[in-house]
Amino acid sequence: MAGKKSPNGPRLEPEGTTAARRAPMREFSRSLPMSLLRAREAVMRQFRPSLRNHGLTEQQWRILRALTAVDTIEVTELARVAFLLGPSLSRILRDLEARDLIERRTAKADLRRGEVSISSRGLKLIEAVAPTSEAIYAEITSRYGARKLAELQDMLGELERGLAEMEVSGEAETEADE
Numbered sequence: 001m002a003g004k005k006s007p008n009g010p011r012l013e014p015e016g017t018t019a020a021r022r023a024p025m026r027e028f029s030r031s032l033p034m035s036l037l038r039a040r041e042a043v044m045r046q047f048r049p050s051l052r053n054h055g056l057t058e059q060q061w062r063i064l065r066a067l068t069a070v071d072t073i074e075v076t077e078l079a080r081v082a083f084l085l086g087p088s089l090s091r092i093l094r095d096l097e098a099r100d101l102i103e104r105r106t107a108k109a110d111l112r113r114g115e116v117s118i119s120s121r122g123l124k125l126i127e128a129v130a131p132t133s134e135a136i137y138a139e140i141t142s143r144y145g146a147r148k149l150a151e152l153q154d155m156l157g158e159l160e161r162g163l164a165e166m167e168v169s170g171e172a173e174t175e176a177d178e
Contacts, residue, residue: 043140046136046139046140047061047136050129050133050136051129053132054128054129056125056129057092059082059084059092060092060095060096060101061129062083062084063078063082063084063089063092063096063102064096064101064102064118064122064125064126065126066078066081066082067117067118067122068123068126071117072115072116072117073115073116073117074107074113074114074115075089075090075093075113075114075115075116076113096122099121100119100121100122101118101121101122101125102116102117102118102122103116103117103118
């Protein structure tokens with residue numbers, strides 16, 4: 001059974017689906033979260049083989065890349081910038097430390113806090129992955145266009161900043177209850 005086509009692109013509903021069964025909202029395929037996830041998947045599909053060839057997961061690579069931007073970072077801040085939950089980050093850091101790709105230590109100012117930095121071996125791995133990563137970026141830029149890619153980065157930054165200022169539904173009620 002083929003889906004009906006709409007002016008906004010393909011629809012997921014099979015032919016014969018009545019409007020009563022559809023939610024009163026935009027089509028699933030046109031939702032912003034799904035559009036962003038599809039775009040992320042299209043991009044990451046290009047990078048995964050290279051990461052796999054170097055024995056890295058996407059999350060491990062994200063951590064190593066974040067660590068190249070700083071000398072040292074607190075674990076909680078690393079979780080924030082790498083968009084990882086604490087338990088996942090703890091497991092990943094343990095694996096990276098076992099491979100001597102990172103160095104962990106206790107913060108001098110507060111012994112309850114941990115700090116992380118990339119090791120020399122981690123930097124060597126970054127240097128090994130970098131040429132392939134940059135070649136993939138060059139191919140993406142070639143196919144999509146340098147100007148359009150820069151505009152996309154700018155628009156995504158604007159979207160992120162704009163939504164950061166927006167109150168999240170349900171969040172204020174939770175804070176008021178505490």
